[in-house]
Every structure is written in structure tokens, then in C-alpha cells.
Amino acid sequence: MIQFEQVSKVYSGGQKALSDVSFHLKVGEMAFLTGHSGAGKSTLLKLITVIERANGGRVSINGHDIARVSRAQVPYLRRDIGMIFQSHHLLMNKSVFDNVALPLMIEGFSHGEIRKRVAGALDMVGLYGKERHQPIMLSGGEQQRVGIARAIVNKPPLLLADEPTGNLDPKLSMDILRLFETFNHAGTTVLIATHDLGLIARMKYRTLTLKQGRMLGAQELDPSASVSGER
């Protein structure tokens, strides 16, 4: 589903974020992406969502070279990707309902369908009944879960999460991971960037590890790549 071939990314200020990164995430796979702070995890996710573009190599989704996707086509590509951000990017002047409904409104769903799907998504993240709340009235963890509900409400085939459990206690973190697992079992491909090695250890999924912008191969996985408690 996602293929990186010798991908590099240098930001305009000259900051090298990714060097020669290659990996393949198969359709229906669930994997973790880890590495120290500044290793390039967010950058890698931004290349998939075309928030940033690579300077070298090839990024493809379902065989389509992203470099060939025009600016006008980017919104169509993003419809198939549920993105959960580190800082959940909620619209603070809108209700929880409006925030979660946004992807469905953009896609032109009927009001009835939107109500049904938003209620279902909020139920899944344990926020049923909070539709009319403003995000400001919610805790950090609840706001994070609104972001997760928004990402999954249109049932995208690909789910990307950047530190989705950063604001959550261990119990809620595990619940959210189990939720991702449920989507994965239903066929969604899932990639989760996280520092939480404890969480990774408890779930038996492939772990992609970045170190200073380079992807470590299985033979290079060394204990010094451990990043728990760095933040």
C-alpha cells in the first residue's frame, strides 16, 4: 500500500530529515514507526499525506507515484487517509459534532448519514453524548479522541497516527490501540508513530525504527535505539 524507495527529505533551511529511507507497508498491515525525537517520524507521515514532498527517491501509495499527484489531486488522495495528528488540530470554535463531521461534509454525505456516522465514531472512542460540547470543555485526552473519531469517521483504507496516545493514560492508550486493531482487522492499513515502547512491546506488530533520518534494518536494531522517556 505504501512504498518508500530510497527517499530523502531536506527542509528548505537545509535540515536533513530523512536519508535513503526504504520500506513497504502492505495492504491490511498494522505497524509502528518509532525513533528518537527528531528522527523523522512526522516527516515520513507528512510525505505520505503530501503535506511535504520528498527531495529524492520515490513514495508511492497503491502503486501511484506521489510525485505525480498534482496539487489539485491532493484532496482526493487525502480522502483515503485518516490522519491523527500529534496536536489534534481541532477547530476550537466548533462543536465536537462539527469537528468529527467535517470529512463527511466535504464528501457531501446527507445530514442523516452524517448524524449516524458521527454518533458511531464518537461511540467507538468513548465520547458518545458529547456531540454538543466545544473542544475547550474537554480534557486533553478527550480532545485527542475527538481527533481520532474525525480520522476514522469516513472509514478510510489507510490510517496514520502521529503520537496518538501522547495525552492519554495507559488504560486509554491501550483502548485506543485496541480500537486501531479493530479497524485493522476490518481491513484498514494502519501506521502509528509513537515513542511509547511499552505500548509497542505489548502489541505484536512490525516496528519500523528511524535513527537520525535513516531506517534501521532488522540487523541494525540495537538497544541504544530505545527512546522511552526521551520526551
Ligand SMILES: Nc1ncnc2c1ncn2[C@@H]1O[C@H](COP(=O)(O)OP(=O)(O)OP(=O)(O)O)[C@@H](O)[C@H]1O
Ligand atoms: N518544517 C520544518 N522545517 C525545517 N526543519 C524541520 C521541519 N520539520 C521538521 N524539521 C526537522 O526535521 C527533523 C525531523 O523532524 P520530525 O518532526 O520529522 O521528527 P520526529 O521524529 O517526528 O520528532 P518528534 O518525535 O519530536 O515529533 C528534525 O531535525 C526537525 O528539526
